[in-house]
Amino acid sequence: MPPETPLTPDRILEATEEVLRRYGPAKATVVDVARALGVSHGSVYRHFRTKAALREAVTERWLDQAHDQLSAISRAGAPAAERLRDWLSALFAAKRRKAGDDPELFATYLALAAENSATVARHIETMTGQLATIVESGVARGEFAPRDAHRTARALWDATGRFHDPVYAAEWSDPQVETAFGAVCDLLLNGLRAQAVP
Amino acid sequence: MPPETPLTPDRILEATEEVLRRYGPAKATVVDVARALGVSHGSVYRHFRTKAALREAVTERWLDQAHDQLSAISRAGAPAAERLRDWLSALFAAKRRKAGDDPELFATYLALAAENSATVARHIETMTGQLATIVESGVARGEFAPRDAHRTARALWDATGRFHDPVYAAEWSDPQVETAFGAVCDLLLNGLRAQAVP
DNA sequence: GCACTGACAGATATTGAAATCTGTCAGTGC
DNA sequence: GCACTGACAGATTTCAATATCTGTCAGTGC
Structure with missing residues (x-):
């Protein structure tokens, strides 16, 4: 039928x-x-050719949700330093909310992410691309010292891993984590504002 | 007998x-x-009262090995920026060597660390204590802007997690990781040198 | 008294047979 | 022709029995 x-x-x-x-x-x-x-x-x-392909498609769909909200921040008109802090805060807040609201579902998607590293890598490239946009515009406006935007974007992503990488999700419920996030942001933003890296 | x-x-x-x-x-x-x-x-x-206590003692012993070499660097006479970079590099190199030389043994200790989070937390406090020593002396010598040494030390530890946290061990064999490490170090050292965080 | 043994109860892990799942494909119905 | 079905082989998972392990403690020998 x-x-x-x-x-x-x-x-x-x-x-x-x-x-x-x-x-x-x-x-x-x-x-x-x-x-x-x-x-x-x-x-x-x-x-879907295989079960793996089906799960990969679900993973991709899930990761894509994260792009939209953040993309808007990265292209806003605010000063680059402010946009960068907002972007990182929004990313952290979104991840923390998802991990806290439904830990089981979050663990499920974490497992999917672990088995689809190529899809995750693409997602990370999109994310660091948005960071690079912010850095570039900050350099163009003279807020940040001239520097390789993509290398810097990647460094920002790596340095804030504790606040967006799901492997650390268990720590995000600790009230001190907000302080730690602030300290890392301060240090990084300060590093961007300072004179160029040789 | x-x-x-x-x-x-x-x-x-x-x-x-x-x-x-x-x-x-x-x-x-x-x-x-x-x-x-x-x-x-x-x-x-x-x-040993329990199997868990025995495993915890082994974990502690293993983590303590890491302290000695790094402790020497943190108290050396070199400029603080140089010491900090050396300390982070030495930590990364030691971890990477252990992970690369005998991945199975490394995985074993990773499992032990996962089941002894209190012991690991103590280890991390020792490590950030050494970082705080470097930051403090850098501030005292006028190399670094005045700042809360412990808060900054923790931020440095958090921001370099990708290069010392065993959960990332799989990425350490990637040749690009050295570049990524350099980029994060540059950004952080630049942040320390710059004027104080408000 | 002291350091150690070995048998024990309950908890945990292993094993292999049975059940379920993945991926294919010839067949069904429209 | 096209979208779907359902039976099938081989791979994987489940489950219950069996074995091993953890932690205790009365007993052994010096």
């Missing part, structure tokens, strides 16, 4: 998210996804 | 390290340690 709604990659991804949410990354199976959609698992394989 | 050599905590720790090295953290048992020492496992429990 033909389905009421056609089976699309998007509907499959939605069902996969739901199944992952309900069963967790270890127990979620393609059969579960098919069952949730009321189709046979063979049909799922018509749209 | 009385043993040829008396059973001491130190001998037990040595045997435990050997057993951990041979069997890994998941398979190493107290019975294995006792067997390696030629005693009954009951004897081991006369010196």
Whole structure:
């Protein structure tokens, strides 16, 4: 019998998210996804070549959500130092909220991220690209000393890892972490404002 | 029969390290340690109340090794900026060497560290204490702008996490990581030299 | 008395047979 | 022709039995 709604990659991804949410990354199976959609698992394989590809697509979708809000900050008109602090704060706040609101779901996506390092690497490139935009405009306006924007963006990303890398999620509920974040931001912003690195 | 050599905590720790090295953290048992020492496992429990206490003692011993070399650098007479860079480089090099030379042993100690967070926290306090010493002397000599040495030391530790936290060990074999380390160091040292954070 | 042993109970880990899952593909129905 | 099904082989996971381990303590020998 033909389905009421056609089976699309998007509907499959939605069902996969739901199944992952309900069963967790270890127990979620393609059969579960098919069952949730009321189709046979063979049909799922018509749209995603492997279970890994399906999970990768879900991972990508999840990571892409993070881009939008931050992208707006990176291209705003405020002074670069302010935009940079806002951007890093927004990233930290978003991650911390997700980790705190639903730790299980966060752990699920952490597991997905761990098995899709290439997708994560692409996500990080997008993120450091936004940081580079801020640094570049700061240099152009004379706020920051001239420097290699991409190298600096990567350094900013690396140096703030404790406040966005999910492996540290357990520490984000510690009240002192806000202070630590402030201290690192101060140091980094100070470093940008100072005279150029030789 | 009385043993040829008396059973001491130190001998037990040595045997435990050997057993951990041979069997890994998941398979190493107290019975294995006792067997390696030629005693009954009951004897081991006369010196360490639980298996967890034994593993914690091994963890502490391992972490303490790291202190000595770095401590010398932190108290040397060189300019603070140079000492700081040397200290961070030495820490990174030591960790990277350990991770690269014997990944299995490194993974073993990583597992031990994960189950002894209080011991690790004490280790980190010692480390940031050494960083604070460098910062303090840099401020005293006028190399660095005045600042809270401990807060700054913690920020330096946090910001360089990617280059000493074992969770990132897999990335340390990437040739680009040296560049990334240099970029973060440049930014941080620049931040210290610049005028004080308000 | 002292350092050690070894048997024990309850907790944890291992193992292998049974169940489930992944990925394929010939077949079904429209 | 097209979207989907469902049976299948091989891979993986589950589960319960079996074995091993942890931590205790009364007992042994010096």
